[in-house]
Structure formats: structure tokens, C-alpha cells
Amino acid sequence: MRNTLFLFLFFIGSIGFSLDVYSGGKLSKNQSAMDVTHYDIRLRVDPYKQTIGGKVIISFTLIDRAEKIEIDLLDLYHVSGVSVNGMNLSFKHEEHKILIENPDFELFKSHRLEIKYSGKPPVAKKPPWDGGFTWEKSKNGHPWIAISCQNNGAYIWYPCKEHPSDKPDGVDIFITVPDPLMVAANGLIQSIHPEGDKWTTWHWRTEYPISTYNVNFTAGYFEAVEKTGYILDKPLQMVFYVLPESRNGAESLLNDAEEYLNFYARNFGQYPWMDEKFGLVETPYWGMEHQTINAYGNKYKKTKLGYDFLLFHEMGHEWWGNYLSVADWADYWIHEGFDTYAEALFVEEQYGAEAARNFVNIRYKKNIQNEQAVVPERNTSTEYKTDNDVYYKGAHILHTLRYLIGDDILRESLKEFIQMPKELPHNQTSTTEFISLIHENSGKNIQWFFDYYLHQSELPTLIVKEETIKEKKFIDLWWKDDGFKMPVEITFVSFDGKRERRLDLTNSPTRIAIPKKSELKIDPHDWLLYQLEYLKNEK
Numbered sequence: 001m002r003n004t005l006f007l008f009l010f011f012i013g014s015i016g017f018s019l020d021v022y023s024g025g026k027l028s029k030n031q032s033a034m035d036v037t038h039y040d041i042r043l044r045v046d047p048y049k050q051t052i053g054g055k056v057i058i059s060f061t062l063i064d065r066a067e068k069i070e071i072d073l074l075d076l077y078h079v080s081g082v083s084v085n086g087m088n089l090s091f092k093h094e095e096h097k098i099l100i101e102n103p104d105f106e107l108f109k110s111h112r113l114e115i116k117y118s119g120k121p122p123v124a125k126k127p128p129w130d131g132g133f134t135w136e137k138s139k140n141g142h143p144w145i146a147i148s149c150q151n152n153g154a155y156i157w158y159p160c161k162e163h164p165s166d167k168p169d170g171v172d173i174f175i176t177v178p179d180p181l182m183v184a185a186n187g188l189i190q191s192i193h194p195e196g197d198k199w200t201t202w203h204w205r206t207e208y209p210i211s212t213y214n215v216n217f218t219a220g221y222f223e224a225v226e227k228t229g230y231i232l233d234k235p236l237q238m239v240f241y242v243l244p245e246s247r248n249g250a251e252s253l254l255n256d257a258e259e260y261l262n263f264y265a266r267n268f269g270q271y272p273w274m275d276e277k278f279g280l281v282e283t284p285y286w287g288m289e290h291q292t293i294n295a296y297g298n299k300y301k302k303t304k305l306g307y308d309f310l311l312f313h314e315m316g317h318e319w320w321g322n323y324l325s326v327a328d329w330a331d332y333w334i335h336e337g338f339d340t341y342a343e344a345l346f347v348e349e350q351y352g353a354e355a356a357r358n359f360v361n362i363r364y365k366k367n368i369q370n371e372q373a374v375v376p377e378r379n380t381s382t383e384y385k386t387d388n389d390v391y392y393k394g395a396h397i398l399h400t401l402r403y404l405i406g407d408d409i410l411r412e413s414l415k416e417f418i419q420m421p422k423e424l425p426h427n428q429t430s431t432t433e434f435i436s437l438i439h440e441n442s443g444k445n446i447q448w449f450f451d452y453y454l455h456q457s458e459l460p461t462l463i464v465k466e467e468t469i470k471e472k473k474f475i476d477l478w479w480k481d482d483g484f485k486m487p488v489e490i491t492f493v494s495f496d497g498k499r500e501r502r503l504d505l506t507n508s509p510t511r512i513a514i515p516k517k518s519e520l521k522i523d524p525h526d527w528l529l530y531q532l533e534y535l536k537n538e539k
Contacts, residue, residue: 019122019131021074021096023153023162023213024329025381030070030099035061036161037110039212042174043158044199045219047143047181050135053118054176056159059168062107069100069113072155072162077119079159084113098159115159122156124148127285128295131156136284139245142221143181146283146295151382154212165327167209167426176201177219184241184281185217186210186292206292208273209426211325216290218281225250229258229278231271236261240296241281249300253280253311260312263346264319267411268418272323278315286310289317305351309343316342324418327428330380333454334429337374337394338414340364344395357526364396368529375431375454396529397453403527404449404486405442413441448483453529460484462522465509465535471516476509480533483507488528491521500524 040057058071069084074096082091082100091100098115105111124132124147131152136144153162172190175183179198187206194200204217222241229238238257242250261278265271271278279293287310288295294317298310320342321335344364348356369387374394376384402410417437422429435450452460461480466473479485484507491500492514503510514520522532 019152019156021131021152021156022381022383023151024164024379026379027163027165028070030066030068031161031163031166033062033064033066034069034161034166035063036166036168037061038168038170038172039158039160039215040172040174041158041215044176045145047135047145047178047219049120050123050133051118051120052133052157054174055114055116058113058115058159058161060111060113060161061109062105062111064107066102069102069105070161071098071100071113071115071159072096072153073098073115073117073159074122074156076122077117079115079117081116082114084111086112096155117159124285128288133157134284138221138243140221143178143219144221144243144284145177145181145219146285147216147218148285148288149216150213150288153382154215158215160212162212164211164325164329165424165428167211167325167428169209170205170207171210171215173204173215173217174201175204175217175219180221181219182222182224182241183217183219184222184279184293186215186290187276206276208276208291210291211322214289214291214322216288216293216295218283218293218295220282222282223247223250225254227251227254227258229254229261231258231261231274232265234270234274236271236274237277239277239279241279243282246282246299253296253300253308256308257311257315260307260315260346263349264316264342267342267345268319268415272318278318280311287314289314289321291318291322294318305347305355307346307350312343312346313339319418323427325426325428326430327424328378328380328430329382329384330376330378331429331431332380332382333374333390333394333397334431334434336391337398340391341395341398344399360396360399361526364392364399365526365529368393368396370457370459372457373455393453393529400453400486400527400529401438401449404446405438405444409441413437416441448485452481452484459529459531460486461533462488462505462530463533463535464520464522468516472513473516473518473520474511474513475520476511477503477505477522478509479505479507481507486528486530489523489525491524493518 038059043052043054045052079093089101122132124134127134128148131149134146138144149156154160155162173185176199183202185204187204190203190205225240227238229236238254240250273292276292280296283295283297286297294314303309316339320339326334347359374389463478463480465476487502487504489502
């Protein structure tokens with residue numbers, strides 16, 4: 001358990017990425033005018049030279065006038081040609097942008113942009129925490145190739161509009177690798193085409209909307225271990241692309257995956273990609289939530305409680321992050337905090353309330369840093385994600401919200417949040433939309449709750465002032481923070497036995513009296529996030 005927790009802390013707490021490029025931020029006027037509908041990625045990947053080269057065809061529509069067609073791609077690649085609708089155009093490639101001449105392309109009409117490029121992609125120094133390629137070898141000496149790009153953006157390996165707000169309707173991925181390597185990627189395999197020179201092109205396609213960083217492939221000398229799973233009694237193709245040396249345990253992993261998928265489906269709605277697959281591919285790094293082809297490098301390790309944390313966590317992103325996505329990285333806690341809290345719900349379901357309480361205290365509460373707001377200003381890039389609070393504090397905020405509005409309302413709201421129609425396309429959402437849903441479902445305006453927990457770094461302060469007079473202790477409790485009014489549970493031993501009360505606290509003192517020898521226990525069931533300021537006055 002200690003090793004697993006250490007890895008998890010390292011997984012979500014690593015900072016200092018080697019590439020000084022990021023996803024998101026404020027869209028330029030050029031990119032705001034552009035809606036990408038499809039990517040067609042065609043690359044030859046050479047593990048011996050550690051190079052990639054080919055072309056990417058981007059289908060797009062202009063919804064407003066744009067001075068330039070603007071695409072993101074690292075400067076280290078050589079761009080050899082750019083055309084739109086078959087017409088070669090002049091361009092500049094600088095500051096990780098390809099700026100292409102716009103000879104007044106027609107608005108609200110589909111256009112086809114083709115970019116030819118090649119080069120040596122960046123090598124990931126600490127995958128998956130920093131971006132780039134990992135060029136490894138499996139035990140039998142075959143190349144083993146993987147990509148990490150969530151934090152730095154997909155434009156570290158293919159030209160794209162790198163912003164969370166623009167999810168294409170689908171992607172075609174053609175990857176050519178030397179035999180006998182296999183390529184595993186998003187969606188369903190369309191064809192396997194030998195090129196005649198001991199190289200083979202693997203064509204994958206997803207017809208679901210997908211975020212640019214979720215477009216991914218892994219190549220290696222894999223075996224495909226398959227099964228038909230049943231998720232809420234519906235059949236689903238499940239496959240694990242695994243190296244021969246890791247083959248023992250693959251079936252058991254898929255059986256665990258089926259159990260975990262059913263947990264998520266019961267709580268948040270059916271698996272979103274039923275028409276394609278649930279895929280896993282063994283990677284030389286720990287893991288990542290690539291849509292329908294989750295990276296898995298946990299080597300079948302399980303927690304002390306007996307479940308595979310890495311498998312469970314990355315799978316949860318198929319709901320929280322891949323299907324329900326944010327359009328601004330300021331709302332990133334919806335991806336990670338919600339997915340992280342799902343694990344507490346799983347622990348509670350499988351191992352009981354006490355185990356879940358211990359889990360929340362050990363995994364979440366002890367690791368919250370309170371150094372910056374969980375939800376920063378709008379137009380944030382992934383550069384902001386430099387601590388664990390979008391995970392741990394985000395999860396604990398949901399735990400405290402559950403206490404405030406009730407278990408049933410929170411659970412129903414989480415499921416509805418996943419499935420309900422959104423203001424933005426492709427099931428993209430925001431913190432504001434979630435808050436509105438909670439207000440509607442709870443029948444309460446609890447904006448004060450979200451203001452303090454999401455938009456401020458410090459926790460609210462509970463003041464406790466104690467005064468002893470003869471055989472009684474008189475205790476005043478109030479919230480120091482203006483407008484904060486969280487109810488607080490307390491327990492103490494009275495003359496006739498144990499007492500438990502729920503106090504509706506505000507910024508004015510609420511007084512209780514308990515026997516002198518009794519001890520007051522605040523928040524006995526560990527629901528709340530707060531700091532304590534204790535005042536004592538003996539008489």
C-alpha cells in the first residue's frame with residue numbers, strides 16, 4: 001500500500017515538465033474562428049532512427065473571419081508543405097505555430113488542410129508526467145514505443161488545434177511501423193496493410209468526439225487478449241494489448257476491468273464507447289486515460305484492499321474527462337477531482353463505510369496542500385496544474401458537499417451531470433454548470449460553499465471558544481469567514497450518555513453546554529474541510 005500511494009503521489013504531483021509548452025490558455029482570434037471536425041493522421045514511425053514523418057489532414061470549418069489559419073506544432077519539426085483544398089499555400093512555422101495564408105476561405109463550409117512534416121519528436125524524460133516519445137525495448141528485443149502528451153499538449157507529436165474547447169467528431173490514425181510490431185490506438189481497427197518492405201500500416205478509427213490529448217497510439221510486439229464483457233448486461237468488446245513477458249495475468253486484469261466498468265456504469269451511466277471497445281495497452285510508463293485505449297503499466301499491482309488502483313483510476317476517466325470534458329483547464333478538477341472521488345465511493349461499496357472514511361482521511365485529507373485555488377481564473381493552461389489539490393481537495397470538496405446536501409442528491413447529481421444536455425458541444429461542461437445543477441437539485445443556493453472551497457486557497461476557519469464555570473464547560477462555535485455557514489456535527493458525553501448534535505453555525509457564536517469532564521468531538525464522521533482556531537478561557 002505504501003508503494004502504491006507513493007507512486008500515486010508522484011503520478012499526480014510531479015512538476016517541472018522538461019518541455020516548456022502547454023495546452024489551453026486563451027484562444028487567439030484566428031483559432032477562435034476555427035472549428036476542427038476531423039483529424040487524419042498518417043505517420044511512419046521509425047524506432048531505429050527515433051523519427052516520425054508523414055502528414056496530417058485536418059478537416060475544419062471557419063465560423064468567423066480569420067487573418068491566418070493557425071495550427072499548433074512544435075518548432076523542432078520540419079514542415080515541408082501546407083495545402084488547403086489541394087491548393088499549396090505560404091506559411092510560417094515559428095513559436096510552435098504554423099501560420100497559413102488565408103485567401104478568404106468561405107465561412108461555414110468544410111475545408112481540408114494538409115500538413116506534411118517530419119523530425120525527431122521530444123523524448124519523454126519522466127513519462128507520463130512530461131511529454132514526448134518513449135523509445136523502449138521489450139524483453140525479446142523488439143521496439144516498444146509510447147507517447148505522453150496530456151500536460152504539454154498533442155502538438156508535441158502531430159499538428160492540431162491544441163485546446164480543450166475543440167474536440168473533433170472523430171479521428172483516423174494510420175501508423176506505419178516495422179514488422180512484427182503491432183499498433184494499438186483509439187477506436188476500432190480498420191485495416192492492417194503490409195507495405196512490402198517489412199513495414200506494416202495499422203489503420204485505427206474512432207467515430208466519437210475526442211480531445212486532442214486523448215488521441216494516442218502505442219507500438220510493440222503485443223499479444224491481443226480479448227473477451228466480451230457485459231456492462232449493465234450489454235456486450236462490450238474488451239482487449240488488452242500485452243507484451244509476452246506480461247501475458248500471465250492478462251485475463252484476470254480484464255475480469256477486474258469488467259467489474260470496475262460495471263461500478264462506473266451503475267453510478268454514472270453506461271460506458272460511453274459501447275460501439276467501439278474498452279482497450280488497454282501495456283506501456284513503459286505507469287498509465288494514462290487515452291480514450292478507448294488506456295495506457296497500463298502497473299504490472300498487476302493491487303492496493304492493500306485488493307483492487308488495481310491504476311486500472312480503476314484511468315478507466316474512470318472514460319466518464320470523467322473523456323466523455324464529460326471541460327473546455328477550459330480552469331475546470332480541470334472536474335476531470336480529476338470527480339474521478340478521484342469515485343474511488344472513495346468504490347471503496348465504500350466494496351469494503352464498507354469505515355474503510356471509506358479511513359480512505360478519505362489517508363488518501364485525501366492528509367495530502368491537501370491549500371497553496372492555490374482549485375478553480376483559477378478563466379483561460380487557464382495546463383501550466384497551472386502544479387499541485388495535487390485538483391485531485392485530493394477536489395475529491396474532498398465533493399465528499400463535504402455530500403454531507404451538506406445529502407447522499408442521494410449528490411449521487412443523483414453526479415450521474416445527471418455526466419448525462420444531461422450541456423450548453424457546449426460534445427458534452428463539454430464547466431464548474432458554473434455543475435454549481436447550477438447542484439442548486440437546482442438541492443433546492444438551496446450554496447454559492448458560499450463553492451466560493452470558499454473552489455476559488456480560495458485557504459480553508460475556512462472554525463473558531464471554538466471554551467469557558468469552564470463550576471461543573472460545566474460552555475463552548476461557543478462560529479465560522480470566522482464572512483458568509484460561510486456550514487453546519488457542523490458534534491458529539492460529547494452528557495450526564496445521561498453520548499449525545500450527537502448538528503449545529504447550524506454562522507459568523508455569530510452558537511453556545512452549547514457540556515459536562516466539565518466531557519470532551520467535545522467536532523466533525524466525528526470526518527466530512528468537513530476546515531482549520532481550527534481554538535480559544536480557551538478558564539474561570
